[in-house]
Every structure is written in structure tokens, then in C-alpha cells.
Amino acid sequence: MIDRHLRHVSRLGKHPSRFRLAGTPVITVMIGSLSAALPLIAQSPIMPPFGLLLLLSWRLLRPELWRAWIGLPLGLFDDMVSGQPIGSAMFLWTVTLVAIDAVEHRLIWRSYRQDWLIAAVAIIFCIATGLFFARITGGGEVRLLLVAPQMLWTILLFPFIVRQCARIDRWRVMA
Structure with a gap:
């Protein structure tokens, strides 16, 4: 009987x-x-940048969670894992977080659609500028049209990722 109460x-x-x-x-x-780093073979970049998606999801879901400098260490880790030129994600993620902070200070309230628009602009900026960084560091001639499906797929995947972050967040704050 005591055992049942202790459980x-x-x-x-x-x-x-x-x-x-x-x-x-x-x-x-x-x-x-x-x-x-998953061993997927494709002729064009179609895999969404899940690190960026999760960064944006956490930042837009819980604005008080991180400061803008968190883009530096997380971007460095992403650069090392993804093979992008070192410093590209560090710079892009930090600039994106600073821009989101600036937009948040201008808005009185935010809706789900505004978060999606903010994320869409950030995704397009990060992928397009990451392509530019790869090109100027010797990554070859890649056109923006080639990464357009990746941009679209990533933008459409954002609501699902935010929902998963919300689930993880509920677990995170539970005792």
C-alpha cells in the first residue's frame, strides 16, 4: 500500500x-x-536547412529565450557540419536575429501570419546570401533559380517545425 503512494x-x-x-x-x-550530414544524394539542393528552421522557430516562438549573439556559436556549428564557408551561417544567423529583434520592436503585436512572413524573408535572405558566400569562396557557378525549390520547400515546412518546437517547449517547461 505504501508502494502505490510512492509511485x-x-x-x-x-x-x-x-x-x-x-x-x-x-x-x-x-x-x-x-x-x-545525412547521406542523401540529389542533383540540386532540396533539403531544407533544418538548423535555420529550428533557430527561427525557437526565436519566433519564445522571443525571450535567446539574445542575438546565439547565432554565432550555433552558426559556427552549422558551418562546420554543413560544409558552408566558415563564418557564413555565423554572420547570416546573427544578422537575421538582429533583424528579427528590430522588427519586433516596431510591431505592437504579432500574429501567426506575420511570424510566417518574417521567417519566409529570413529563409530567402539566408539561403540566397549563403549561395553568394559559397560562390565567392570558390563554390562554383550556381544560379539562384536552382535553390528556389529549396527556399519554397523550407518556407512551406516552417509551420510544421514551429508546431514541433511548441511540443518540445511544452516538455521543456514541465517539471
Whole structure:
């Protein structure tokens, strides 16, 4: 009889660990960046940049979670894993987070559609500028039209990723 009462422990008044609160978003972005290392063969870039998608999702879902400088270490990790020139994601993600901060200070309230528009602009900016960085560092001649399907696929995938981040966030804040 005592054993039955010990199995049920109330979560009221308990708090999740600091690592769970702060580490979960960072780890999910890093896992998203690791998806670039999957052994998929394609003739054109179609795989969405999951690291960027998760970064934008967490930032738009929980604005208080990160400062703009988080783009530097997470971008470095993404650069090392994805094979992009070192510093490109660091620069692009930090500029994107600073721009989102600037837009947020101008808006009184945000809706889901505005978040999607902000993410779409950020995705187009990051993919197009990443292509430019790859081109100027000797990545060959790649046209913007070639990455247009990747941009479209990534923009359309954003609501699903935000929903998954919201699920993870519910688990993250549970005791």
C-alpha cells in the first residue's frame, strides 16, 4: 500500500532543471544542423536547412529565450557540419536575429501570419546570401533559380517545425 503512494509524486511546486530549460533549444538546433550530414544524394539542393528552421522557430516562438549573439556559436556549428564557408551561417544567423529583434520592436503585436512572413524573408535572405558566400569562396557557378525549390520547400515546412518546437517547449517547461 505504501508502494502505490510512492509511485505517484506530484509535480506541483517543482521546476525543471536549468539544463533542460536552456539546453533543449540549443540541442534541437544542433540536431537540425546535423541533418545536413545525412547521406542523401540529389542533383540540386532540396533539403531544407533544418538548423535555420529550428533557430527561427525557437526565436519566433519564445522571443525571450535567446539574445542575438546565439547565432554565432550555433552558426559556427552549422558551418562546420554543413560544409558552408566558415563564418557564413555565423554572420547570416546573427544578422537575421538582429533583424528579427528590430522588427519586433516596431510591431505592437504579432500574429501567426506575420511570424510566417518574417521567417519566409529570413529563409530567402539566408539561403540566397549563403549561395553568394559559397560562390565567392570558390563554390562554383550556381544560379539562384536552382535553390528556389529549396527556399519554397523550407518556407512551406516552417509551420510544421514551429508546431514541433511548441511540443518540445511544452516538455521543456514541465517539471
